[in-house]
Amino acid sequence: MSLNYSVITKYISASRLQNYEIVCFGDTRKALKLYQTNLRLSQAFYPLLSLFEVILRNALNEELTLYFRDTNWLDNQQTGFMNHTSLSYKDHRTGIIKHNFFLKNSVAKSISDLGATVTQGKIIADLTFGFWTALFDTTHYKILTGRPIRIFTNLPSGANRSAIHKKLVRLRDFRNRVYHNEPVIFQNDPAVGITFNLQQLETVYTDLDDFFQWLDLDFDVWTRRINNINFEVSRAKCMMKYYPSKKYYLNRFILGCKHYYSKYWKNR
Numbered sequence: 001m002s003l004n005y006s007v008i009t010k011y012i013s014a015s016r017l018q019n020y021e022i023v024c025f026g027d028t029r030k031a032l033k034l035y036q037t038n039l040r041l042s043q044a045f046y047p048l049l050s051l052f053e054v055i056l057r058n059a060l061n062e063e064l065t066l067y068f069r070d071t072n073w074l075d076n077q078q079t080g081f082m083n084h085t086s087l088s089y090k091d092h093r094t095g096i097i098k099h100n101f102f103l104k105n106s107v108a109k110s111i112s113d114l115g116a117t118v119t120q121g122k123i124i125a126d127l128t129f130g131f132w133t134a135l136f137d138t139t140h141y142k143i144l145t146g147r148p149i150r151i152f153t154n155l156p157s158g159a160n161r162s163a164i165h166k167k168l169v170r171l172r173d174f175r176n177r178v179y180h181n182e183p184v185i186f187q188n189d190p191a192v193g194i195t196f197n198l199q200q201l202e203t204v205y206t207d208l209d210d211f212f213q214w215l216d217l218d219f220d221v222w223t224r225r226i227n228n229i230n231f232e233v234s235r236a237k238c239m240m241k242y243y244p245s246k247k248y249y250l251n252r253f254i255l256g257c258k259h260y261y262s263k264y265w266k267n268r
Contacts, residue, residue, distance in 0.1 A: 008032065019186055019194045030243055034196070037236045038185050041201065042178045047226040048208055049175045057132050059151040059215065061124055067147045074123045075111065078104045081143045100139065106131045129172050136165040154216035164214075167207045174204045185236065196240055198233055205229050224263070231259040 005028045009017055012035070020031035020038075065071055068080075082104035091098050110126040111118050134140055135148045141161050149161055177184055187197035212219035220227075234255050242248035 005032070019183065022194050023186065023196045033239060033243055034185070037232075037239050038183050041229075041232050041236060042181070042184055044228045044232045045174075045178050045184070045201075045204075048205075048223055048229070049171070049178060051223065051226070052171070052208055052211060053129055053132075053175075055215065055217070056151075056211075057124055057127070060132055060135060060148060061120075063147060063151050064144075067144070072120050074107050074120060074127075075118075078107055081140070082107065084143045086139055086143060102134055103131060103140065129175055133165070133168040133172050136161055136168060141165075152211075152214040155214050159214065167210065170200075171204060171207055174200070198236065202233065228259070231255065234259075 017031060017035060020034045021028060024030040024034055061074075064073055067073075068077065070076055073080075082101065087100040089098055089100075090096070106127055107123060110123045114122050114126060135144065138161075141148060146161070149155070149164065152159075152164070174184065176182075184201050185196060185198060187195050187199065189195055209219045212222060235252060238248060238251045238255060242251060
């Protein structure tokens, strides 16, 4: 039994589906299919983003544990580099002293939330992706004398702190869209409005590949069984081009056969 579109808009919300309808020129059937396509793409990214986040935070923890010679540096550095004088500055417009204590406040909140069960490992797991990204911003990176970049043992020429931070911010923003069920398939072009566009999504996928290489990890080997990005991207493009014609179903079947043959049979 299929759902009535008015029921769907009630529970998903008309405002959330509006952009899908715009991109599909008012075709509500195709708009719903595109909404499902966005969910599949987000689902495909979830394990890759989660895996990278775990790898990144553990690599940084190991490096900074050596740097501070302290296995509990997250707790102890609340009064150390997280409280550095360079993180306080005077707003020249208002004259008010402002503070960039994001790292310290993040750790303090984690410790408070965890209560009696707090350990270094639990703090690491509780901290946001933004916390680890902030270690590569200009101020924190300088305080840490550039130590965070050492986790990337296979860094190519020309890739510096700025390039790493830019990619991490892009990943953080994309990750938040995925985790909060926001669309990842649109681009708001001032000239033409909302359009179907996978460029940002594909850029993020390249960023993930780059980071694995820079960490000297084989991206294909680490993600082979959980990586369905190219398949879902191909299906999304096929849907936009052919749905709801018979050619859509034929191409979807062919794409599925090729994908699962390559993933589960060819590479046995």
